[in-house]
Amino acid sequence: MTMQPSPQPDARIGDAADLLTRASAAAAIAAAHAEAVDRDGRFPEEAVAAFRSQRLLGAAVPIELGGEGASLRMLAEIAYILGRACASSAMIFAMHQTKVACLIRHGRGEPWQDGLLRRIADEQMLMASSTTEGQGGGNVRSSAAAIEAEGAAVTLERAATVISYGAQADGVVTVARRSAEAGPSDQVLCVFLKEDYSLERLSGWETLGMRGTCSSGFRLKARGLPQQVLAARYADIHNQTMTPVSHILWSSAWAGIAASAVDRAQAFTRTVMRGAGGVAPPGALHYARAVSSLKQARALITQALDTFEGAEGDPAALAGLDVQTALTMLKVEVSELAVATVSSALRANGLAGYRQDGDFSIGRALRDILSAPIMIHNDRIVANLATATLMSPVAASLGA
Secondary structure, eight states: OOOOOOOOOOTTSOOHHHHHHHHHHHHHHHHHHHHHHHHHTOOOHHHHHHHHHTTOTTTTSOGGGTSOOOOHHHHHHHHHHHHTTOHHHHHHHHHHHHHHHHHHHHHTTSHHHHHHHHHHHHHOOOEEEEOOBGGGTTOTTOOOSBOEEETTEEEEEEEESOOTTTTTOSEEEEEEESSTTSOTTOEEEEEEEGGGEEEEEEEOOOOSSOGGGOOOEEEEEEEEOGGGBOSSOHHHHIIIIIHHHHHHHHHHHHHHHHHHHHHHHHHHHHHHHHHTTTOOOTTHHHHHHHHHHHHHHHHHHHHHHHHHHHHTTOHHHHHSHHHHHHHHHHHHHHHHHHHHHHHHHHHHHTHHHHSSSSTTOOHHHHHHHTTTTTTTTHHHHHHHHHHHHTTSOOOSSTTO
16 A cells, blocks of 8 residues: 655644744854854855745745734744844844835735735745935934836935845835925835845945844835835834834844853853852852843833734824833833843853853854944934923823
């Protein structure tokens, strides 16, 4: 009797455990090349190839469009796993998934956007982010370049301060003024595929850390169909999806970087104690601080996920000041906690952590995590939030 092979499950429809297993496999590859990516300032091509082979890039695409419908909570777990392996790979994953989330939430149901989402799931396309330009720096709520009509097409030309992994992506999701007559804050989100645009390099990316994100500056010249401009106002996209998703996924990646430093501090402390008959080294105090600040960061991310999931289906709730404050400040608080965590891990390891070589080095994690408070500068975020909350009453009690 001939045995028939068992039917293989559709690789696009995996449960949570399967997704985490695949993420861990991709993370192992990312970790193996992380040192070379940082040293050479090169794109983590091996890690991104693993994202594709493990079908992680289309994980959030709805099942009916060929994806797996992965939740934001699951994406955050994956970003954390990747952050422990390679900071640049984790941030690329986080930025890509933020753009996909915007397309799902605000473009789904439109034929062109649905077609793109199917391609992202099927072809595992990588989408780059371009939200800053010119002298505006990190002010993503102000655009200089405008979408312009040209016959049956639309065009856009913008001088982007950075386009992370722009030269390696399959498409770019970018912000622009709605028209030449629109004000700087009257913005739209648009998406162009690689065949729709050209990139002229304006600046390089020689940085302390996050070197593998290859976030050079480019002049973007794009031409596409009107359907490639999302109908929703960018102000709504920004509040309902861009800010909460990016802040949660960035924070998860940063927490992962911090966790990698704590791993090394723990290994160092245990090694020293074994060699000293159980006597803790002088830096053990700093190891305890690193553990504590990492726990705080993880708790804040979990709380933010609970807040977002509780309001996700209600645009009015998402726009509420309390929700916006919590999700906006998540980036500020976790970025600073992550820096504190890695700094404490460095002090725990002493010279062994300060050295660039050796199993206990904290150098790469420190250089990478220092980008967190200045990637959309924390001071800008807090200043904007302070203005928004001036008319809000101060809580009269702990339960208010």
